[in-house]
Each structure stands twice: as C-alpha cells, then as structure tokens.
Amino acid sequence: MDTIVARPGDGAAVLTADLLITHAWIVTMDDQRRIYRDGGLAIAGDRIIAVGPSDMVEQAVVAREVIDGRDRFVVTPGFVNGHVHITGEPITRGVVPDDTDWRTNVFDWLIPTYMVQTPQEEAVSATFAALEMLRTGTTCFVEAGTILDLGAVTDALAATGIRGRLGQWVQDRAFAPDEDQAALTTAAIARLEGQMARYPATGDPLLAAWPCLVGHNTATDDLWREATALARETGTGVTAHMSADPADPDYYLATTGRRPIAHLADLGVLGGHLSLTHAIFLDGEEAGMIAASGTTITHCPMTAMKGAYGASAAGLFPEMAAAGVNIQFGTDGNNNGNSADMMRAMFATAGLFKDARRDASLFPATRVLEMATINGARGAQLGHAIGSLEPGKRADFVLHDRNRPEWRPLLNVVNQLVYSADGRGVHSVWVDGRRVVDNYRSTLIDEEKLYAEVEAAGAAVLARAGMKVPSLWPVS
Numbered sequence: 029m030d031t032i033v034a035r036p037g038d039g040a041a042v043l044t045a046d047l048l049i050t051h052a053w054i055v056t057m058d059d060q061r062r063i064y065r066d067g068g069l070a071i072a073g074d075r076i077i078a079v080g081p082s083d084m085v086e087q088a089v090v091a092r093e094v095i096d097g098r099d100r101f102v103v104t105p106g107f108v109n110g111h112v113h114i115t116g117e118p119i120t121r122g123v124v125p126d127d128t129d130w131r132t133n134v135f136d137w138l139i140p141t142y143m144v145q146t147p148q149e150e151a152v153s154a155t156f157a158a159l160e161m162l163r164t165g166t167t168c169f170v171e172a173g174t175i176l177d178l179g180a181v182t183d184a185l186a187a188t189g190i191r192g193r194l195g196q197w198v199q200d201r202a203f204a205p206d207e208d209q210a211a212l213t214t215a216a217i218a219r220l221e222g223q224m225a226r227y228p229a230t231g232d233p234l235l236a237a238w239p240c241l242v243g244h245n246t247a248t249d250d251l252w253r254e255a256t257a258l259a260r261e262t263g264t265g266v267t268a269h270m271s272a273d274p275a276d277p278d279y280y281l282a283t284t285g286r287r288p289i290a291h292l293a294d295l296g297v298l299g300g301h302l303s304l305t306h307a308i309f310l311d312g313e314e315a316g317m318i319a320a321s322g323t324t325i326t327h328c329p330m331t332a333m334k335g336a337y338g339a340s341a342a343g344l345f346p347e348m349a350a351a352g353v354n355i356q357f358g359t360d361g362n363n364n365g366n367s368a369d370m371m372r373a374m375f376a377t378a379g380l381f382k383d384a385r386r387d388a389s390l391f392p393a394t395r396v397l398e399m400a401t402i403n404g405a406r407g408a409q410l411g412h413a414i415g416s417l418e419p420g421k422r423a424d425f426v427l428h429d430r431n432r433p434e435w436r437p438l439l440n441v442v443n444q445l446v447y448s449a450d451g452r453g454v455h456s457v458w459v460d461g462r463r464v465v466d467n468y469r470s471t472l473i474d475e476e477k478l479y480a481e482v483e484a485a486g487a488a489v490l491a492r493a494g495m496k497v498p499s500l501w502p503v504s
C-alpha cells in the first residue's frame with residue numbers, strides 16, 4: 029500500500045480521495061451492470077466518488093492511500109442480508125437437529141434458547157453475528173425482530189461498524205378468550221412507536237429501527253395498518269414472516285375467506301415498504317399481487333433446505349422473478365441455515381430451482397448476484413444509498429482475494445463469484461467508507477476475546493434452557 033500526497037502530472041486531478049483502489053476486477057451492479065477487468069474505485073469520506081477504468085479514475089483523483097488490486101482483488105458491492113436473526117441462534121449454532129421438522133425446531137429448540145438470554149448474551153451474539161456477516165462480505169442486514177433487549181443489541185452493533193435495520197418484533201392477536209384484544213394492539217403499537225422514536229432512520233444512519241412484525245397469523249388488521257403507516261411516514265420498511273408452510277393460507281382462508289396475500293392487499297398494506305420472508309406457499313394470484321404492489325420477497329434458501337420447507341418444490345420464485353418481483357436473500361437463523369454467508373445463499377439458489385424444475389435458465393449467477401446486492405438494498409429501503417458501486421453512493425464494498433484456488437484462472441467473474449467462491453475468500457470490507465475488515469480480520473472487534481465469550485454464552489444459554497446437544501453418533 030502506498031500513500032500518495034501528490035501524483036506527477038496530476039494537474040487535471042479535481043477530486044481528493046481518501047482511498048483509491050487500482051487495477052482490480054470491479055463488478056459495479058450499476059444500471060448497465062458494468063464490469064471492469066482493470067478497474068479503479070475511489071472513495072472520500074463515506075462516499076464513492078469515482079468508478080471506472082483504472083487509468084481514468086487514477087487521472088481523476090489524488091488519493092491519500094492507494095491499494096494496487098492488480099492480480100489481487102475482485103471488488104463487489106457489500107451484500108445485503110434481508111432477513112437474519114442475530115441473537116440466540118449465532119451462539120447456539122448447530123444445536124438444532126437436521127432431522128426434525130421446522131415446527132419442532134422453532135418451538136422445542138429455538139424459542140426456549142431465545143427466552144433465557146441475558147442482555148449481555150444478546151450483545152455477544154449480535155457482535156458475533158456482525159462479525160460473521162462482515163467477514164463474509166455482508167455490509168447491511170435487516171433483523172427479523174427476535175431481540176429481547178434492543179438497547180444492548182444496538183449498542184453492541186454500533187461497535188462493529190456494520191449497517192443494519194432492526195427492532196423488537198411485535199404480535200397482538202388475542203388467541204386466548206380471556207385476553208384483551210384492544211389492550212394487546214395498543215401495547216404493540218406503542219412498542220413500535222417507542223423503538224422508532226429511539227432509533228430514527230432519518231438521514232440513513234448506520235443503525236435504525238423498523239416496525240418488525242412476527243407475521244404469519246399473529247398480527248391483527250389494525251396492527252398491520254399501523255405498522256404500515258409508521259413505515260410510510262418514516263421511510264422505513266415492515267418485515268414479517270408469511271406462508272412458510274400451508275398453515276398461513278389455511279388460517280387466512282378459514283378466518284377471512286381470502287388467502288394471506290389477498291387479505292393483505294385488501295388491507296392496503298402491500299407495497300415497496302414491505303418484505304415478506306419465506307413466502308413459499310403462494311398461489312398464482314398472490315404472486316401477481318406481490319408483483320403488482322412492489323412488495324419484496326425474502327428467500328431463505330439455507331433454511332428451506334435444512335428445514336425441508338419446500339421452497340424449490342412448491343415456491344413460485346421462478347415465476348415471481350420472471351414477473352419482476354424484488355426477491356432478496358435472507359440467511360435467517362444460524363441454527364436453521366447454520367451460516368450467515370450470503371455467497372452460500374447465492375450458490376444454493378442458483379442451483380435449487382435449476383434442479384427442481386430441470387430448467388438451467390432459472391436463477392443464473394447474474395440474477396442471484398442482483399438478489400444479494402441491489403435487490404437487498406431496495407428491500408432495506410436503501411436502494412438510493414447502497415447495493416451498487418456508483419459515484420454518490422455510500423462506500424460499502426468488498427475485496428475478494430484472488431490469491432486462492434477458486435479465483436484462478438479468472439475467466440468469468442460472476443460465475444466464479446457464485447459457483448466457485450464463498451465468503452471465506454473475503455479479504456477486506458468497507459462500510460460507510462470505514463475499513464471494518466482488513467486482511468481477513470475485523471478492525472474493530474477483538475476476535476479471540478469474542479470467541480471465548482461466544483463459547484461461554486452458548487454453553488450458559490443451553491444449560492439454562494435445559495438442552496443437551498443431540499447427536500446420532502456417540503460423542504465421548
């Protein structure tokens with residue numbers, strides 16, 4: 029790395045950059061999907077100020093620091109994870125069996141571990157989740173809402189440098205006859221409003237609150253409408269689980285006479301602010317409503333595979349993609365998916381539907397890379413700020429290390445990104461112009477200390493929940 033104060037013959041230079049990356053492969057994800065084999069990228073403060081052929085960018089800027097990417101780096105935008113549970117599951121990774129159905133996983137394994145966490149354990153888990161995301165190239169995430177102590181988690185995340193949207197999710201449906209429906213709804217709305225006031229999204233800060241709903245059948249029509257109004261007022265989004273299995277359509281048909289998406293359309297709560305996670309058991313009419321409304325769908329391939337959800341067998345993802353639906357990725361829980369690596373989600377999706385439908389045209393590498401970048405940015409309500417490498421956007425980007433077998437030779441950068449590489453080849457990462465991963469290490473997190481805390485927190489949570497790690501084979 030060189031430090032350049034002045035460049036010979038730089039009289040024409042008009043921009044001062046904090047950092048210039050030269051001679052790298054750059055996958056911009058701009059409107060034309062331009063790729064530069066010998067590209068340059070310059071940033072100043074929290075912004076990208078120039079992208080293009082390396083010689084042109086070099087002429088346009090004077091940089092304080094230069095990284096020569098020749099034969100070393102592939103640059104992509106940071107990935108955006110549209111649905112992830114950052115507390116509980118990261119510190120109990122692997123404990124949920126892979127031969128039990130998802131209801132057993134959720135009710136017998138996940139919820140009991142969530143409920144016994146201390147704020148300190150949640151903070152450790154959130155830090156650990158951020159580390160895993162950053163180290164595998166994810167620079168922005170939307171949390172699902174399974175957070176007990178939002179203050180402890182937000183403080184922990186602020187120390188990692190990651191970008192995120194989060195909240196403590198709510199539900200309000202009175203399932204028992206003695207529950208006070210009006211009081212439940214009032215309390216849920218008050219909680220959402222309190223979170224939004226505490227962590228406002230105005231000005232695109234790194235961390236902000238969203239109105240998060242559990243989803244499925246747990247929210248009343250009033251709560252759906254209020255969460256939607258809050259999102260529209262504040263420029264944030266609503267995230268909710270829906271139709272991961274046929275239970276949601278069955279419930280809505282029985283209680284409203286309409287399928288879930290049709291019911292949400294009747295309420296006026298579909299739209300570009302909304303991300304629905306899983307969305308596997310939709311019919312064609314519902315898929316059409318998703319497309320027409322601009323609603324984002326969050327596809328969680330690793331969860332679907334481990335939990336036998338049926339995404340590739342029953343989901344209308346190819347049809348929704350063809351209809352222009354904004355489909356993004358979530359890695360969901362570490363226990364169901366067991367990885368927060370978005371590059372694994374890309375690889376899985378590039379293969380799942382080709383195989384299930386015996387149609388090699390489905391979800392090409394280019395499509396899944398869009399899902400992990402620009403589609404995710406749009407889902408996070410940050411399409412104006414992140415998701416591509418263009419002047420004016422926030423400097424969220426990743427250097428993939430070419431000095432690894434999967435990047436030699438480099439002949440088709442997008443194919444190799446999806447089919448050959450994974451997050452373990454991420455060398456360095458910037459978020460908002462700040463280098464948060466440098467040469468495979470977090471610049472802000474003490475990784476060894478964190479690993480010790482994660483081991484202790486995971487053991488403590490499992491002990492408190494009364495759980496033993498299952499194994500089909502004898503472990504002594």
Ligand SMILES: [Zn+2]
Nearest residue numbers: 172305360361
């Ligand atoms: Zn989830």
